[in-house]
Amino acid sequence: MRSPRSLLGGLLAVLCLAGPISARAAEEHIPLPNEHWSFESALGGFDLASAQRGFQVYSQVCANCHSMKFLHYRDLSGIGLNAEQIKAVAATFTVPLGLNDEGQPVEGPALPSSRFRSPFPNDKAATAANNGALPPDLSLIVNAREGGPNYVFGVLTGYGNPPAGVAVAEGTYYNRVFPGHQIKMPQPLQDGTVTYTDGTPNTLNQQARDVVTFLYWAANPEMVERKAMGVKAVLFLVFMTGLTYVVKKKVWADAH
Amino acid sequence: MAGLHKSDFANPVINWIDTRLPVFTMMQKEYGVFPTPRNFNYFWNFGALAMVNLVIMIATGIFLAMNYQPNTELAFASVQHIMRDVNFGWLLRYVHQNGASMFFIVTYVHIARGLYYGSYKSPRELLWIFGVVILLLMMATAFMGYVLPWGQMSYWGATVITNLFSAFPWIGPKIVTLLWGGFSVDQPTLNRFFSLHYLLPFVLVAVIFLHIAALHITGSNNPLGIDVKTPQDTLPFHPYYTIKDSVGICVYLIVFAILVFFAPNYLGDPNNFIEANPLVTPADIVPEWYFLPFYAILRSVPDKLLGVCLMFGSILVLFVLPWLDTSPVRSARFRPIYRLFFPLLIISVVVLGMCGAHKPEGIWVTLSRLGTFYYFFHFLVLLPVLGKLEKPLPLPESISQAVLGGRGGGPLPSGAAAKPMEKA
Amino acid sequence: MADTHGAAVSGHGPGGEVTKRDMIKLVATAGAAIGVGALAWPFIDSMNPSADVLALSSVETDLKPIAEGSGITVVWQGKPIFVRNRTPAEIKEAQAVQLSQLIDRTDGLDKQRVKAGHEQWIVLIGICTHLGCVPLGNKPSDPRGEYGGWFCPCHGSQYDTSGRVRHGPAPLNLPVPPYAFTSDTKIKIG
Numbered sequence: 037m038r039s040p041r042s043l044l045g046g047l048l049a050v051l052c053l054a055g056p057i058s059a060r061a062a063e064e065h066i067p068l069p070n071e072h073w074s075f076e077s078a079l080g081g082f083d084l085a086s087a088q089r090g091f092q093v094y095s096q097v098c099a100n101c102h103s104m105k106f107l108h109y110r111d112l113s114g115i116g117l118n119a120e121q122i123k124a125v126a127a128t129f130t131v132p133l134g135l136n137d138e139g140q141p142v143e144g145p146a147l148p149s150s151r152f153r154s155p156f157p158n159d160k161a162a163t164a165a166n167n168g169a170l171p172p173d174l175s176l177i178v179n180a181r182e183g184g185p186n187y188v189f190g191v192l193t194g195y196g197n198p199p200a201g202v203a204v205a206e207g208t209y210y211n212r213v214f215p216g217h218q219i220k221m222p223q224p225l226q227d228g229t230v231t232y233t234d235g236t237p238n239t240l241n242q243q244a245r246d247v248v249t250f251l252y253w254a255a256n257p258e259m260v261e262r263k264a265m266g267v268k269a270v271l272f273l274v275f276m277t278g279l280t281y282v283v284k285k286k287v288w289a290d291a292h
Numbered sequence: 293m294a295g296l297h298k299s300d301f302a303n304p305v306i307n308w309i310d311t312r313l314p315v316f317t318m319m320q321k322e323y324g325v326f327p328t329p330r331n332f333n334y335f336w337n338f339g340a341l342a343m344v345n346l347v348i349m350i351a352t353g354i355f356l357a358m359n360y361q362p363n364t365e366l367a368f369a370s371v372q373h374i375m376r377d378v379n380f381g382w383l384l385r386y387v388h389q390n391g392a393s394m395f396f397i398v399t400y401v402h403i404a405r406g407l408y409y410g411s412y413k414s415p416r417e418l419l420w421i422f423g424v425v426i427l428l429l430m431m432a433t434a435f436m437g438y439v440l441p442w443g444q445m446s447y448w449g450a451t452v453i454t455n456l457f458s459a460f461p462w463i464g465p466k467i468v469t470l471l472w473g474g475f476s477v478d479q480p481t482l483n484r485f486f487s488l489h490y491l492l493p494f495v496l497v498a499v500i501f502l503h504i505a506a507l508h509i510t511g512s513n514n515p516l517g518i519d520v521k522t523p524q525d526t527l528p529f530h531p532y533y534t535i536k537d538s539v540g541i542c543v544y545l546i547v548f549a550i551l552v553f554f555a556p557n558y559l560g561d562p563n564n565f566i567e568a569n570p571l572v573t574p575a576d577i578v579p580e581w582y583f584l585p586f587y588a589i590l591r592s593v594p595d596k597l598l599g600v601c602l603m604f605g606s607i608l609v610l611f612v613l614p615w616l617d618t619s620p621v622r623s624a625r626f627r628p629i630y631r632l633f634f635p636l637l638i639i640s641v642v643v644l645g646m647c648g649a650h651k652p653e654g655i656w657v658t659l660s661r662l663g664t665f666y667y668f669f670h671f672l673v674l675l676p677v678l679g680k681l682e683k684p685l686p687l688p689e690s691i692s693q694a695v696l697g698g699r700g701g702g703p704l705p706s707g708a709a710a711k712p713m714e715k716a
Numbered sequence: 717m718a719d720t721h722g723a724a725v726s727g728h729g730p731g732g733e734v735t736k737r738d739m740i741k742l743v744a745t746a747g748a749a750i751g752v753g754a755l756a757w758p759f760i761d762s763m764n765p766s767a768d769v770l771a772l773s774s775v776e777t778d779l780k781p782i783a784e785g786s787g788i789t790v791v792w793q794g795k796p797i798f799v800r801n802r803t804p805a806e807i808k809e810a811q812a813v814q815l816s817q818l819i820d821r822t823d824g825l826d827k828q829r830v831k832a833g834h835e836q837w838i839v840l841i842g843i844c845t846h847l848g849c850v851p852l853g854n855k856p857s858d859p860r861g862e863y864g865g866w867f868c869p870c871h872g873s874q875y876d877t878s879g880r881v882r883h884g885p886a887p888l889n890l891p892v893p894p895y896a897f898t899s900d901t902k903i904k905i906g
Binding site for chain 1: 330369372375376382383386527531532535536538539542543545546549550552553554556557562563565566575
């Protein structure tokens with residue numbers, strides 16, 4: 037019959053429908069760095085050591101201005117910390133702990149169940165303290181930008197002197213990747229900003245890679261479980277497709 | 293009419309129920325022995341796929357609603373709660389999110405199949421009209437569902453789309469205020485969209501029931517577009533088409549699974565990972581991909597009211613399609629000229645989709661105007677005229693003759709087709 | 717669907733013996749059943765407590781403001797927890813009760829229900845074991861029932877100062893939540 041051709045036609049239709057999306061991605065004009073990330077391949081996971089270093093970079097540098105309000109310290113089990121380590125890490129941060137019996141807000145060392153400490157009490161305070169620019173929450177930042185990890189990596193490593201003839205406004209900094217090239221965030225990372233305990237060289241690139249790995253995990257904490265389940269689901273479905281196809285052939289043998 | 297049904301089922305429990313309410317007899321009649329043209333190709337799977345998709349959407353939606361908060365302060369965070377803390381919440385959400393895209397892929401193929409093989413023609417006009425109602429309901433449901441996560445695209449999509457109604461003179465702004473329940477998209481809007489997003493799928497179920505009821509009165513169309521004449525032209529739905537649909541469902545689930553597990557945000561927009569901010573509009577506002585062709589039609593003309601009318605018109609024209617197409621022949625297979633124009637319709641819709649994804653400047657304006665022109669030309673001019681001018685190819689005498697041609701056009705050996713179930 | 721029909725076409729050989737086609741159909745049906753079953757679990761499990769609920773922290777309570785003879789209610793895991801400061805007379809009475817007098821004898825002795833050295837403090841999950849109402853009795857002015865503890869307004873169950881049910885319909889004693897004294901005047905529940 038003409039079944040194979042029909043199937044091909046269906047597939048083609050799907051591809052055509054997907055066309056517009058790839059066309060949209062092609063609109064990006066600023067070339068992004070093209071780093072290799074283990075988590076971007078179909079079955080790839082996270083480099084946990086890198087993600088842990090990234091958490092250190094976030095805590096020591098980014099967290100001074102950027103919140104991550106959708107994360108809890110308990111979530112750090114996802115980058116390989118055990119319960120004791122999480123308790124110890126959480127206890128180093130002071131967070132609001134609700135109201136005491138007199139109705140007054142109290143602060144204290146964070147528990148594993150606490151949310152990540154936010155540097156500012158609210159967005160207005162954050163905006164006022166940062167030269168009128170709100171430092172975006174980083175919980176989902178990798179998913180929230182066209183280009184994802186390469187974009188965030190590009191911004192972190194994209195600082196430099198403006199090319200001749202490009203004026204940079206007061207209170208902003210030149211950045212190759214940031215849209216408009218003028219960013220209000222001063223260069224956050226340089227060679228040696230953070231000292232790693234595991235002896236990894238703390239170059240700018242290494243720190244940026246680590247923090248991007250951490251941020252990618254933070255935005256997609258379910259990724260490893262998702263891909264593992266996906267492999268099983270697809271294998272099962274391929275098996276079922278074969279099986280039903282054989283049954284179909286046998287049932288239809290009568291009809292031809 | 294009153295009186296017990298005489299049931300033929302051997303199982304005493306089934307027989308007891310069936311005697312009092314003949315649902316099993318009905319299932320047997322409509323899905324068991326239901327005579328179905330024997331020559332379906334795999335494009336006839338897509339109705340069943342859409343059914344499966346709807347069930348998946350309703351199931352995941354109900355469980356998502358158990359954890360979702362329709363409140364502007366909490367909505368975005370409650371989605372993150374689902375994604376991070378609820379057991380398998382990420383799975384339910386990604387299935388629901390990508391399920392919307394899968395639903396439109398499947399439905400668009402289903403519609404294209406109907407267009408190519410003339411499934412909208414007499415006597416299936418009402419069946420087709422129910423289908424267009426289903427499409428409209430799906431679009432409304434998808435649009436309101438996209439608002440619920442309360443990201444930047446949710447918010448600005450809702451603002452732009454509801455503002456379309458403001459194009460109508462005098463009454464327009466009043467309609468918009470009514471839709472919003474205020475003077476901008478805000479808490480009342482989100483709350484009512486949630487309510488309606490939960491309701492409409494069940495309305496959809498009801499209309500789909502009518503769609504299928506009408507189908508089972510007229511019987512299915514088929515790739516040849518000719519009527520069923522003898523029992524030899526048909527096969528019982530079960531097991532022939534239950535198993536063929538099962539193959540299709542498996543393939544469809546593979547595509548679905550790859551999307552959900554390996555590229556869950558491929559069809560999404562990064563801006564929707566940013567919480568809604570009524571004071572900042574994202575640089576590029578684009579609707580979800582399945583609305584892009586209509587969005588391009590909207591923007592193809594500089595006049596606001598005309599654009600809105602064209603956009604709504606592009607779907608409303610489908611309602612009268614059965615009467616626009618004047619050709620007596622259903623299947624494009626026997627319409628040599630229509631067959632050449634049909635790909636142009638598909639291309640124009642795809643091009644419109646690409647235009648919708650780009651800023652309306654330069655070449656994209658020209659292309660979207662060409663696409664819009666062809667879309668309406670096809671339905672309003674080409675189909676009425678072509679029916680009169682085109683000389684169709686000779687139609688086969690019957691389905692069985694065309695399919696089983698090798699065995700000759702005459703009556704088949706008894707048992708070969710009329711009672712295939714008795715063959716080993 | 718329509719199994720009667722399915723059986724007719726399932727390809728039994730002329731003699732009715734099971735053919736290869738039956739086998740493969742069986743496998744396909746079983747596969748589909750497994751698939752649907754596996755699909756059901758995520759839906760069901762999504763209704764179980766989520767990670768944030770499971771991680772809910774413990775509650776610290778300061779005992780200093782609780783006057784002798786009265787109690788307070790604190791919330792732990794969404795449940796009311798009674799913390800009561802018992803008078804010496806109440807303690808004596810509670811300790812004197814014999815197991816034979818009780819409806820529910822597990823953990824029936826007062827010393828099983830308090831922390832050694834802190835006998836004046838009784839900490840209970842304040843949910844009636846009958847049908848889940850919250851009994852009265854924390855304030856001295858509340859009805860406390862015949863046994864001086866708590867009285868459930870829904871169906872009249874009565875508990876003594878150790879939280880043991882003394883008068884039905886409630887079948888069980890009020891449970892003691894996990895807690896510990898972090899100092900003489902502070903407890904941590906959970």
